[in-house]
Amino acid sequence: MLDVTVIEDPEAAAVSLDPIRARLLAELAAGPASATMLAGKVGLPRQKVNYHLKALERHGLVELADERRKGNVTERVMRATAASYVISPLALAAVQPDPDRFRDQLSARWLLALGARLVRDVGSLITGATKAHQRLATYALDGEVRFASAADRAAFIQELTAGVSALIRKYDAGDAQEGRDHRIIVAVHPTVKERPQARPVPEPDPSTPELDQ
Numbered sequence: 168m169l170d171v172t173v174i175e176d177p178e179a180a181a182v183s184l185d186p187i188r189a190r191l192l193a194e195l196a197a198g199p200a201s202a203t204m205l206a207g208k209v210g211l212p213r214q215k216v217n218y219h220l221k222a223l224e225r226h227g228l229v230e231l232a233d234e235r236r237k238g239n240v241t242e243r244v245m246r247a248t249a250a251s252y253v254i255s256p257l258a259l260a261a262v263q264p265d266p267d268r269f270r271d272q273l274s275a276r277w278l279l280a281l282g283a284r285l286v287r288d289v290g291s292l293i294t295g296a297t298k299a300h301q302r303l304a305t306y307a308l309d310g311e312v313r314f315a316s317a318a319d320r321a322a323f324i325q326e327l328t329a330g331v332s333a334l335i336r337k338y339d340a341g342d343a344q345e346g347r348d349h350r351i352i353v354a355v356h357p358t359v360k361e362r363p364q365a366r367p368v369p370e371p372d373p374s375t376p377e378l379d380q
Contacts, residue, residue: 168196172249173290179226180258187211188219192228195247199232203242220245228252255290256283263287281352288350311358324355 174180182188190209194200200208202216209216223229224245232246256263264280271277289305296303314320331353340346 168247169249171251171253173253173255173286173293174228175255175257175290175294176226177258177260179228180254182222182226183228183252183254185219188223188228191216191219191223192247192252195229195245196250199244199246201235201242201244253286253290256287257290275356278354278356281354285352320355327353327355 174183183192187209191205194205194208202213202220205220206213206216220229224231228248229245230248231243233244235242235244264283266277266280266284268280269277292303292305312323314323331351335351
């Protein structure tokens, strides 16, 4: 099972977004299961679960893990092909974001367009590398920093821009015939705070007498 895979096909994306099928994918990401096993978990008849599993299998989102013979019936045990899935902008190719339409380094929407292109390009590279049985050379840096003020953030971005630009000028070999172009994306954005979970409503204590209304 892959840790994460990118869905590029529009029909596969539509299949994965169905609430029932998304639930089945989540269950199968946790471990292989048959339609009978899944039926009890999702509260659906086995026949309906089988229908949804076949749709997921047609698009490569689940695969056969094992077959078990029970009397005259062969039970198919399925598993998810990945622990998680990302839908590529290629699934909405006609309306996918294009960062080249406008460039604004201080625009959150331009950052979003860059992120979408990153998902699209890396997804396509992974698909090509997998078919060619080749390793894909990538690198990513992830970290967090707390700025004491907006002025510090602006100074940080200025130094970051100067430093990365200097590295690009130093190592860019535009005339290298055997070289390969690489895209560099550096992003700075506020961290997303986790949403607080709703507190469960306490059940009434049966030993406590109820007050008359």
